[in-house]
Every structure is written in C-alpha cells, then in structure tokens.
Amino acid sequence: MxxxxxxxxxxxxxxxxxxxxxxxxxIELILQKLESQELQDNxxxxxxxxxxxxxxxxxxxxxxxxxxNIEEVFHYANFDVEVFRLKQQGSPVxxxxxxxxxxxxxxxxxxxxxxxxxxxxxxxxENEDRADFAPIKRWAKIVDAADSVVTFxxxxxxxxxxxxxxxxxxxxxxxxxxxxVPVFKLHGSIDWIVADRSxxxxxxxxxxxxxxxxxxxxxxxxxxxxxxxxxxxxxxQQRNWISGRxxxxxxWKSVGIAGLGAYKQLHQIPxxxxxxxxxxRALHEADVGIVVGFSMSDFDAMAQMQFAEVARKRWAESRxxxxxxxxxxxxxxxxxxxxxxFRTVDFVSTRHENLDWACLLTEAVQDKQFTKKNSVGxxxxxxxxxxxxxxxxxxxxxxxxxVVDMLREDRNR
Numbered sequence: 001m002x003x004x005x006x007x008x009x010x011x012x013x014x015x016x017x018x019x020x021x022x023x024x025x026x027i028e029l030i031l032q033k034l035e036s037q038e039l040q041d042n043x044x045x046x047x048x049x050x051x052x053x054x055x056x057x058x059x060x061x062x063x064x065x066x067x068x069n070i071e072e073v074f075h076y077a078n079f080d081v082e083v084f085r086l087k088q089q090g091s092p093v094x095x096x097x098x099x100x101x102x103x104x105x106x107x108x109x110x111x112x113x114x115x116x117x118x119x120x121x122x123x124x125x126e127n128e129d130r131a132d133f134a135p136i137k138r139w140a141k142i143v144d145a146a147d148s149v150v151t152f153x154x155x156x157x158x159x160x161x162x163x164x165x166x167x168x169x170x171x172x173x174x175x176x177x178x179x180x181v182p183v184f185k186l187h188g189s190i191d192w193i194v195a196d197r198s199x200x201x202x203x204x205x206x207x208x209x210x211x212x213x214x215x216x217x218x219x220x221x222x223x224x225x226x227x228x229x230x231x232x233x234x235x236x237q238q239r240n241w242i243s244g245r246x247x248x249x250x251x252w253k254s255v256g257i258a259g260l261g262a263y264k265q266l267h268q269i270p271x272x273x274x275x276x277x278x279x280x281r282a283l284h285e286a287d288v289g290i291v292v293g294f295s296m297s298d299f300d301a302m303a304q305m306q307f308a309e310v311a312r313k314r315w316a317e318s319r320x321x322x323x324x325x326x327x328x329x330x331x332x333x334x335x336x337x338x339x340x341x342f343r344t345v346d347f348v349s350t351r352h353e354n355l356d357w358a359c360l361l362t363e364a365v366q367d368k369q370f371t372k373k374n375s376v377g378x379x380x381x382x383x384x385x386x387x388x389x390x391x392x393x394x395x396x397x398x399x400x401x402x403v404v405d406m407l408r409e410d411r412n413r
Contacts, residue, residue: 003146007286010151010158013293013327017135017353018157020127026070026120029127033119044112051076070120071299074261077113081106121255124154124190125242135353136161139292142357143167148282149183152294152303154190154257156238158183171231172278173207173271184279186303188269191232192256193241194223199253204230204237208271229256229271262299276306283310289323289342292352295330296337308341320344326352 012022021029027048034040051073056066087102088095095103140161143149149158149169162169168180171189193204196219208229219226232238242255258264258272266272283289296304314321323342327334328349338345348355 003144004287005282005285006147007283007289008143008147008149008151009289009291009294010149010153011292011294012153013295014151014352015131015136015153015155015157016293017351018131018133020131020153020155020157021123023069023071024067026123027068027073027116029123030070030116030119033122034115037119039115039119043108044115047080047109047112048073051080070116071260071262071297073116074113074259075263075299077109078261078263081109084109117259120154120260121190121242121257125238128155128157128190131155131157133157133161133164137165139352139357140165140167143181145181147181148172148279148286149181150279150283151183151185152187152300153185154188156189156191171207171275172282173274174278182278182282184275184282186272186276186279187264187266188257188272189231190242190255190257191238192269193230193232193253194227194256194269195230195253197226197228199228201230203233205233207231208274210270223268224270224273227270229269260299262301264302266302280306280310283307283321284314286321289321291323291325291327291338293327295327295334296341304337304341311342315343322346324348326350326355 012020016022031040031045031048048068052066052068055068055072055076059066084102084106088106091102093101095101098104136157140158143162151158159169162181162183169183170178170180172178172182172184192207193201195201197209206228210224212225215225232241256269258266258269266276294300296307311321320343323338323345324347325335325338325345326348328351330347330349335345335347338347
C-alpha cells in the first residue's frame with residue numbers, strides 16, 4: 001500500500017503551545033535581554049516608541065496600545081534608515097561630522113537592529129530550555145517516513161521531539177546518508193553555525209560545503225564559497241556556542257538564522273538553497289499539505305511566491321494540491337492569502353494541541369475509520385476524498401460540506 005505523502009508547513013503558532021513566543025511577544029523579551037546586558041539605551045527606546053506610534057496611526061488607532069511585531073520592526077526600520085540617509089543630503093555637514101548627523105542616526109538604527117537580532121538568539125534558546133514538549137511530541141507521534149516538514153521556525157522543537165520518540169530525521173540537504181523525516185528549515189536554525197571554510201569542527205555535523213572546481217586558497221568574498229554550514233549535535237554544544245559566540249577566537253562565525261523582516265538575506269546561510277529546492281520538491285510531490293501556526297503573512301512574501309509557483313505548476317498538471325490550514329484564529333485576510341496561493345484550501349478552527357491527529361491524518365484511520373459511502377455503495381478513504389476535491393476543486397456546492405466536515409461526520413458515525 002502506498003503511503004500518503006504529507007507535507008507539514010509549520011510557523012510560530014506551532015511552537016506556541018510549548019511556550020515559545022510569537023512575533024508580537026518577542027520584542028518585549030528581547031528588550032529585557034538587552035537591558036540585562038546593558039545594551040539598551042534611551043535613544044533606541046525612543047525610536048521604537050516612535051515606530052509604535054506611527055504603526056498605531058496606520059492601523060487606525062485604538063483604545064489599547066498596539067504591540068510591536070519583531071518582524072515589522074525590522075521591516076520598517078529599513079525605511080527609517082533610508083529616510084535619514086536622504087536627510088543627509090540636506091545637512092550642512094559631512095556624514096560623520098558629529099554623532100547627530102542624519103547619516104549617523106541611520107548608522108545607529110542599523111546597530112540597534114544588530115543588537116535586537118543578536119538578543120533574539122538568546123531569547124529563543126532560553127525559551128527552548130523551558131519548553132513543554134508534550135504538544136510537539138503529540139504531533140510527532142503521527143509523523144512517518146513518507147512525511148516532510150517545512151518549517152519557518154528557528155527553534156529546534158521539531159527535531160528534538162522526533163528524536164525523543166525515537167524517529168530519525170534529516171535537514172533535507174540531499175546527503176546520501178540522509179534518512180528519516182526531512183525537516184526543511186527555510187529560515188535557518190538556532191543550532192546552525194556558519195563558519196569560515198578553514199574551521200574544522202570535528203565534533204559537529206557538517207551540513208553544507210559547496211563544491212567548487214575553481215576554488216583557490218584565497219577567500220572570494222562570496223559566502224557560499226568561503227563558508228560552510230555546521231550543526232551542533234548536542235544541546236550542550238549549542239549552549240556553549242550561544243553563550244560564548246562573542247568570545248570565539250579565530251575566524252568569523254555566525255549563528256545560522258536568516259534574520260527578520262520581509263526581506264531576509266537567505267543566501268547568507270550556505271546550504272539554504274538546497275533546503276528551499278528540496279522543500280519545494282516535496283511540496284510538488286505531496287498528496288496533501290497541512291499548515292499549522294503559519295499565517296502566510298506579508299513578511300513571508302518569498303514563501304508566498306515559492307508556494308504559488310508549486311501550486312501553479314501542479315494546477316497546470318491537473319493535480320492541484322489539497323491544503324488543510326489548522327488555525328483557530330485565522331482571519332478572513334489570512335484565509336484569502338491561502339486561497340490565493342493554493343486555491344484548494346480548507347480550514348480547521350481547532351488548536352493543534354487539541355486536535356485528534358491520529359483520527360485526522362494517519363493512514364490506518366484513513367483506510368479503516370474515515371470512510372464515506374458514495375452513490376454506488378463503495379467506501380472512500382480520506383485520500384480519495386482529497387484527491388477528488390483536488391481534481392474537481394470547484395465542482396462541489398459551495399454551501400455543501402467541506403472535506404473536514406465529511407471527515408468529522410464519518411468520525412461521529
């Protein structure tokens with residue numbers, strides 16, 4: 001029997017039941033971390049307060065203060081930097097003729113963003129230490145070897161949960177030795193290290209070292225040729241790396257996460273090209289996509305475009321991808337974004353930590369319990385129902401039951 005190929009697309013909301021913060025909660029935690037490190041100053045706070053006031057104005061105002069989203073801080077900060085650089089053209093002095101020149105203000109904002117991004121790594125790691133793995137392991141138990149995971153999260157909860165219940169996994173780099181469930185981390189990972197090729201971390205896992213037949217001993221200034229990507233094997237290695245990253249001797253190193261905002265410089269992490277390519281291939285070959293905790297926001301514009309390309313190709317091949325979005329808080333705008341990208345989408349308004357994964361998704365249930373009689377009395381599996389919807393996405397009565405309604409009806413029987 002052929003197993004159903006499922007691709008789980010995970011966002012920050014997937015990790016929230018474990019205690020990980022969302023984008024709207026990160027900024028406060030990051031500022032607390034900077035304050036403890038004596039890196040937060042009044043000028044940075046005034047700038048953030050001013051940004052919050054402007055964003056509240058743009059959103060139409062309200063009775064309660066609008067929480068800052070860390071993604072939008074980085075997104076709109078780039079425009080603030082550009083505004084002050086433009087103001088330098090009207091300044092009677094040079095760029096660096098004093099700390100208060102518009103150009104130096106722009107430089108200060110860039111420095112503050114560096115502080116925020118650096119503290120983000122500590123916040124993620126510290127929250128992982130306190131994480132409740134129960135809801136993550138509950139999901140991991142229904143994941144099998146035919147499944148793939150596409151995640152936008154920097155944390156390592158998925159990998160650790162799979163390992164703790166005895167399931168193998170890999171990072172989808174395309175290594176011959178890869179086995180188990182591929183976990184495609186499209187924005188990088190908190191346990192990755194980008195380091196100069198001269199470094200040899202024999203106690204770490206080498207994830208990516210780009211072949212180049214024309215390589216010389218001199219660095220090229222191109223990160224994909226000058227650097228390799230490594231992964232910490234143990235939590236203790238990761239702890240030592242995170243806590244001591246500013247004290248590292250030798251050549252340049254960096255935590256392998258892609259940053260924040262709508263434009264993330266993904267090319268700065270060697271190997272992410274393979275991750276994206278293989279992740280999109282898994283989606284192209286999938287029988288169904290299951291989205292959990294990912295809202296397809298405007299800050300994920302690249303994901304929208306890449307997902308849309310997969311969906312467009314599948315549509316042209318007359319095999320649209322059925323997608324189920326599990327989100328109790330999905331707004332109409334969120335639903336519209338998913339429909340625009342995938343076309344054949346259904347929504348489940350249940351928290352994933354309360355969802356009966358075993359009944360909804362496993363093949364054993366698909367074959368035995370979740371069946372529905374058609375007009376000639378034959379019994380249809382969930383996969384057949386999904387396939388029928390994929391082949392005829394607009395045939396059903398729009399007021400009629402969705403695929404999820406049909407599944408629930410069968411379960412209640």
